[in-house]
Amino acid sequence: MMRRIALVAGSGRLPLLFADEARQDGSYVVGIAINGLTDKTFDSHVDSIYWGDITEPGKVLEVFRKEKVNFIVMTGKIPKAIIFNRKLNLDEHARDLLNKTVDSKDYTIIKAIALRLKKEGISVMDPTIYLFKLLAPKGLIARREPTREEWQDVSFGHKTAKTMAGMDIGQAVMIRKKMVIAVEAHEGTDHMIRRTGDLDSDGAVVVKVSRPHQDMRFDVPTVGPETIESLISVHAKVLAIEARKTLIVDKDEIIKKADAAGIAVVAV
Secondary structure (H helix, E strand, O other), X not given: OOOEEEEEEOEOOHHHHHHHHHHHOOOEEEEEEEOOOOOOOHHHHOOEEEEEOOOOHHHHHHHHHHHOXXXXXXXXXXXXXXXXXXXXXXXXXXXXXXXXXXXXXXXXXXXXXXXXXXXXXXXXXXXXXXXXXXXXXXXXXXXXXXXHHHHHHHHXXXXXXXXXXXXXXXXXXXXEOOEEEEEOOOOOHHHHHHOOOOOOOOOXXXXXXXXXXXXXXXXXXXXXXXXXXHHHHOOOOEEEEOOOOOEEOOHHHHHHHHHHHOOEEEEO
């Protein structure tokens, strides 16, 4: 049976890359584009497209039924403040779903959405089925290798980030001389990095990890050129990501920007 995939597209190039790979494999891709977020060229990468607001899941369900969707995937950057804000002007379907959740943790809400979709005969797809080429291999990604002191901060930051991720707080931390400068919350990695501009972040190390029991269907850690730009803006010097659990978008551009700024990028 042909896969009919509903692709909920956030910002950035990742949804475009997924759509291209999925269609090349023979899948039919229904684009669910979000006003103000999704790339304007998205329509040329999918078989059909629907634009709307993330606050109206009832309309999206109607689209799924109309298009006979049997899989759904979410890729691209969608600010958590949008997804998990209970004060939004939500439709009755969204309000009903949120009222039934016991808390506002990411996975609590996402799993509730997945359960609702299952009742419609729709399975949540792991995007790495088509994006596996973008998963970071272990080792150096940019030219410069971290110094001994930076490796120590990477190790310390990895343990710290794993603890934070296990508590469903965030998946990235900024470290300097084994001191935690910042921890990611709902603002996302890039915003976490940039808000340290007024702190002593010169030479800092940023470590981004997956959750201890990461479900790749719901969330895959991702970095792109904008992550390097954020590091440059606060004079941080190392980006460490988790090998085989992190997607790298526009790798050549990441390397170019990192090498020009003397930033070490490693997958551990």
